[in-house]
Amino acid sequence: MAIPYDEAPIREDPPGFDHARIEKAVREILFAIGEDPDRDGLRDTPARVARAYAEQFAGLRQRPEDALTTVFDADHEEMVLVKDIEVYSVCEHHLVPFHGVAHVGYTPNKKGQITGLSKLARLVDVYARRPQVQERLTSQVADALMSVLEPRGAIVVVEAEHLCMTMRGVRKPGAKTVTSAVRGDFRDHPETRAEAMSLILGRS
Ligand SMILES: Nc1nc2c(ncn2[C@@H]2O[C@H](COP(=O)(O)OP(=O)(O)OP(=O)(O)O)[C@@H](O)[C@H]2O)c(=O)[nH]1
Ligand SMILES: [Zn+2]
Numbered sequence: 001m002a003i004p005y006d007e008a009p010i011r012e013d014p015p016g017f018d019h020a021r022i023e024k025a026v027r028e029i030l031f032a033i034g035e036d037p038d039r040d041g042l043r044d045t046p047a048r049v050a051r052a053y054a055e056q057f058a059g060l061r062q063r064p065e066d067a068l069t070t071v072f073d074a075d076h077e078e079m080v081l082v083k084d085i086e087v088y089s090v091c092e093h094h095l096v097p098f099h100g101v102a103h104v105g106y107t108p109n110k111k112g113q114i115t116g117l118s119k120l121a122r123l124v125d126v127y128a129r130r131p132q133v134q135e136r137l138t139s140q141v142a143d144a145l146m147s148v149l150e151p152r153g154a155i156v157v158v159e160a161e162h163l164c165m166t167m168r169g170v171r172k173p174g175a176k177t178v179t180s181a182v183r184g185d186f187r188d189h190p191e192t193r194a195e196a197m198s199l200i201l202g203r204s
Pocket of ligand 2 (some may be wrong): 082091092094095096162164165
Protein backbone atom coordinates (compact mmCIF):
# COMPACT_ATOMS: atom_id res chain seq x y z
CA MET A 1 0.00 0.00 0.00
CA ALA A 2 1.32 3.45 -0.89
CA ILE A 3 2.35 5.65 2.03
CA PRO A 4 0.49 9.00 1.98
CA TYR A 5 3.01 11.70 1.08
CA ASP A 6 2.77 13.46 4.43
CA GLU A 7 3.76 10.26 6.22
CA ALA A 8 6.52 9.24 3.85
CA PRO A 9 9.81 9.02 5.72
CA ILE A 10 12.34 11.70 4.80
CA ARG A 11 15.78 10.20 4.75
CA GLU A 12 18.13 12.65 6.40
CA ASP A 13 21.14 10.50 5.72
CA PRO A 14 20.61 8.62 2.44
CA PRO A 15 23.32 6.57 0.77
CA GLY A 16 25.55 8.19 -1.83
CA PHE A 17 24.23 9.35 -5.14
CA ASP A 18 24.47 6.59 -7.79
CA HIS A 19 25.40 8.23 -11.12
CA ALA A 20 25.88 4.93 -12.95
CA ARG A 21 22.45 3.69 -11.97
CA ILE A 22 20.78 6.90 -13.15
CA GLU A 23 22.60 6.72 -16.47
CA LYS A 24 21.42 3.15 -16.96
CA ALA A 25 17.85 4.05 -16.02
CA VAL A 26 17.72 7.10 -18.31
CA ARG A 27 19.01 5.00 -21.19
CA GLU A 28 16.15 2.55 -20.49
CA ILE A 29 13.62 5.38 -20.47
CA LEU A 30 14.89 6.59 -23.84
CA PHE A 31 14.47 3.10 -25.26
CA ALA A 32 11.02 2.86 -23.69
CA ILE A 33 9.73 6.04 -25.32
CA GLY A 34 10.84 4.72 -28.67
CA GLU A 35 14.03 6.76 -29.00
CA ASP A 36 17.52 5.68 -29.99
CA PRO A 37 19.83 6.50 -27.05
CA ASP A 38 22.84 5.99 -29.30
CA ARG A 39 21.97 8.70 -31.78
CA ASP A 40 24.22 11.76 -31.76
CA GLY A 41 22.05 14.13 -29.76
CA LEU A 42 21.18 11.61 -27.07
CA ARG A 43 24.47 9.81 -26.58
CA ASP A 44 25.55 11.96 -23.63
CA THR A 45 22.05 12.54 -22.26
CA PRO A 46 22.06 9.83 -19.56
CA ALA A 47 25.27 11.28 -18.09
CA ARG A 48 23.89 14.82 -18.35
CA VAL A 49 20.70 13.81 -16.56
CA ALA A 50 22.73 12.14 -13.81
CA ARG A 51 24.71 15.35 -13.31
CA ALA A 52 21.53 17.42 -13.34
CA TYR A 53 19.88 15.12 -10.79
CA ALA A 54 22.93 15.29 -8.54
CA GLU A 55 22.32 19.04 -8.41
CA GLN A 56 18.52 18.98 -8.26
CA PHE A 57 18.47 16.38 -5.49
CA ALA A 58 21.51 17.53 -3.54
CA GLY A 59 19.24 18.38 -0.61
CA LEU A 60 18.79 14.66 0.12
CA ARG A 61 22.35 14.64 1.36
CA GLN A 62 22.15 17.87 3.35
CA ARG A 63 20.79 18.67 6.79
CA PRO A 64 19.19 21.93 7.93
CA GLU A 65 22.08 22.56 10.31
CA ASP A 66 24.41 22.51 7.27
CA ALA A 67 22.53 25.59 6.03
CA LEU A 68 21.96 27.47 9.27
CA THR A 69 25.63 27.52 10.16
CA THR A 70 26.05 31.10 11.23
CA VAL A 71 24.15 32.09 14.33
CA PHE A 72 25.08 35.27 16.09
CA ASP A 73 23.77 37.41 18.90
CA ALA A 74 22.23 40.74 18.00
CA ASP A 75 20.18 43.11 20.02
CA HIS A 76 17.14 42.44 17.87
CA GLU A 77 14.06 40.65 19.04
CA GLU A 78 11.61 41.79 16.36
CA MET A 79 10.64 39.96 13.21
CA VAL A 80 13.19 39.19 10.50
CA LEU A 81 11.68 38.36 7.12
CA VAL A 82 13.32 37.49 3.81
CA LYS A 83 10.85 37.76 0.96
CA ASP A 84 10.79 36.42 -2.59
CA ILE A 85 13.43 33.72 -2.26
CA GLU A 86 13.36 31.96 -5.61
CA VAL A 87 12.51 28.27 -5.27
CA TYR A 88 13.00 25.46 -7.75
CA SER A 89 11.85 22.04 -6.66
CA VAL A 90 10.65 18.82 -8.23
CA CYS A 91 7.18 17.43 -7.71
CA GLU A 92 7.50 13.93 -6.35
CA HIS A 93 4.42 12.72 -8.20
CA HIS A 94 5.58 13.46 -11.74
CA LEU A 95 9.25 14.40 -11.30
CA VAL A 96 8.68 17.68 -13.11
CA PRO A 97 9.60 21.07 -11.65
CA PHE A 98 7.57 23.42 -9.60
CA HIS A 99 8.94 26.87 -9.05
CA GLY A 100 8.08 30.12 -7.39
CA VAL A 101 9.05 32.07 -4.30
CA ALA A 102 9.35 31.44 -0.59
CA HIS A 103 9.00 34.01 2.18
CA VAL A 104 10.71 33.04 5.40
CA GLY A 105 10.43 34.92 8.68
CA TYR A 106 11.14 34.41 12.35
CA THR A 107 11.13 36.27 15.63
CA PRO A 108 14.49 35.84 17.40
CA ASN A 109 14.54 34.32 20.87
CA LYS A 110 15.07 36.32 24.03
CA LYS A 111 18.84 36.02 23.62
CA GLY A 112 18.43 37.86 20.30
CA GLN A 113 20.03 35.02 18.35
CA ILE A 114 19.81 35.61 14.62
CA THR A 115 21.20 33.90 11.56
CA GLY A 116 22.71 35.21 8.34
CA LEU A 117 20.02 36.26 5.85
CA SER A 118 21.46 34.08 3.09
CA LYS A 119 21.21 31.10 5.42
CA LEU A 120 17.42 31.30 5.25
CA ALA A 121 17.63 30.93 1.47
CA ARG A 122 20.11 28.06 1.89
CA LEU A 123 17.66 26.36 4.23
CA VAL A 124 14.91 26.60 1.62
CA ASP A 125 17.27 24.96 -0.90
CA VAL A 126 18.07 22.06 1.43
CA TYR A 127 14.42 21.05 1.32
CA ALA A 128 13.61 22.22 -2.22
CA ARG A 129 16.36 20.07 -3.73
CA ARG A 130 14.50 16.87 -2.97
CA PRO A 131 11.49 15.20 -4.54
CA GLN A 132 8.78 17.23 -2.82
CA VAL A 133 5.22 18.30 -2.35
CA GLN A 134 4.82 21.97 -1.65
CA GLU A 135 3.05 21.49 1.67
CA ARG A 136 5.86 19.38 3.07
CA LEU A 137 8.54 21.74 1.77
CA THR A 138 6.79 24.62 3.55
CA SER A 139 6.44 22.89 6.90
CA GLN A 140 9.92 21.37 6.82
CA VAL A 141 11.49 24.81 6.45
CA ALA A 142 9.43 26.15 9.36
CA ASP A 143 10.19 23.14 11.58
CA ALA A 144 13.92 23.26 10.80
CA LEU A 145 14.05 26.96 11.66
CA MET A 146 12.33 26.27 14.96
CA SER A 147 14.61 23.41 15.92
CA VAL A 148 17.97 24.86 14.84
CA LEU A 149 17.53 28.56 15.63
CA GLU A 150 15.03 28.16 18.49
CA PRO A 151 13.26 31.43 17.69
CA ARG A 152 10.03 32.55 19.35
CA GLY A 153 8.22 31.83 16.10
CA ALA A 154 8.59 31.11 12.40
CA ILE A 155 6.49 31.74 9.31
CA VAL A 156 7.01 30.28 5.87
CA VAL A 157 4.85 31.04 2.82
CA VAL A 158 5.53 29.41 -0.55
CA GLU A 159 3.87 30.49 -3.79
CA ALA A 160 4.59 28.21 -6.72
CA GLU A 161 3.50 27.11 -10.16
CA HIS A 162 3.58 23.37 -10.76
CA LEU A 163 4.53 22.38 -14.29
CA CYS A 164 2.62 19.11 -13.81
CA MET A 165 -0.51 21.29 -13.71
CA THR A 166 0.47 23.61 -16.53
CA MET A 167 2.38 21.71 -19.23
CA ARG A 168 0.40 18.45 -18.91
CA GLY A 169 -2.62 16.94 -17.17
CA VAL A 170 -5.20 19.58 -16.31
CA ARG A 171 -3.16 22.26 -18.20
CA LYS A 172 -3.94 25.39 -16.24
CA PRO A 173 -1.05 27.78 -16.88
CA GLY A 174 -0.76 30.53 -14.32
CA ALA A 175 -2.46 28.62 -11.50
CA LYS A 176 -0.51 29.32 -8.34
CA THR A 177 -0.45 27.23 -5.17
CA VAL A 178 0.08 29.09 -1.92
CA THR A 179 1.04 27.21 1.23
CA SER A 180 1.92 28.51 4.66
CA ALA A 181 3.33 27.16 7.89
CA VAL A 182 3.23 29.15 11.12
CA ARG A 183 4.90 28.16 14.35
CA GLY A 184 5.23 29.70 17.83
CA ASP A 185 4.43 33.44 17.95
CA PHE A 186 2.99 33.45 14.46
CA ARG A 187 0.56 30.69 15.33
CA ASP A 188 -0.34 31.96 18.79
CA HIS A 189 -0.68 35.69 18.07
CA PRO A 190 -2.96 36.67 15.17
CA GLU A 191 -1.55 40.21 15.15
CA THR A 192 2.02 38.93 14.68
CA ARG A 193 0.85 36.68 11.87
CA ALA A 194 -1.13 39.54 10.31
CA GLU A 195 1.91 41.82 10.41
CA ALA A 196 4.02 39.18 8.66
CA MET A 197 1.35 38.47 6.06
CA SER A 198 0.95 42.16 5.26
CA LEU A 199 4.72 42.46 4.78
CA ILE A 200 4.72 39.34 2.61
CA LEU A 201 1.73 40.30 0.50
CA GLY A 202 2.67 43.98 0.41
CA ARG A 203 4.92 43.38 -2.61
CA SER A 204 6.92 46.39 -1.52
N1 LIG B 1 -1.09 18.60 -2.60
C1 LIG B 1 -0.18 18.59 -3.59
N2 LIG B 1 -0.47 17.97 -4.73
C2 LIG B 1 0.46 17.99 -5.70
C3 LIG B 1 1.71 18.61 -5.57
N3 LIG B 1 2.39 18.46 -6.73
C4 LIG B 1 1.58 17.75 -7.54
N4 LIG B 1 0.41 17.47 -6.94
C5 LIG B 1 -0.78 16.74 -7.37
O1 LIG B 1 -0.61 15.37 -7.23
C6 LIG B 1 -1.73 14.77 -7.85
C7 LIG B 1 -1.39 13.40 -8.37
O2 LIG B 1 -2.60 12.89 -8.82
P1 LIG B 1 -2.77 11.48 -9.54
O3 LIG B 1 -4.23 11.33 -9.90
O4 LIG B 1 -2.14 10.42 -8.73
O5 LIG B 1 -1.86 11.65 -10.84
P2 LIG B 1 -2.26 12.11 -12.31
O6 LIG B 1 -3.19 11.11 -12.93
O7 LIG B 1 -1.00 12.38 -13.06
O8 LIG B 1 -3.08 13.45 -12.02
P3 LIG B 1 -3.28 14.75 -12.92
O9 LIG B 1 -2.13 15.69 -12.64
O10 LIG B 1 -4.60 15.33 -12.45
O11 LIG B 1 -3.30 14.33 -14.36
C8 LIG B 1 -2.19 15.77 -8.91
O12 LIG B 1 -3.46 16.25 -8.50
C9 LIG B 1 -1.15 16.89 -8.81
O13 LIG B 1 -1.69 18.17 -9.11
C10 LIG B 1 1.98 19.26 -4.34
O14 LIG B 1 3.05 19.83 -4.12
N5 LIG B 1 1.01 19.23 -3.38
ZN1 LIG C 1 3.30 16.78 -10.17
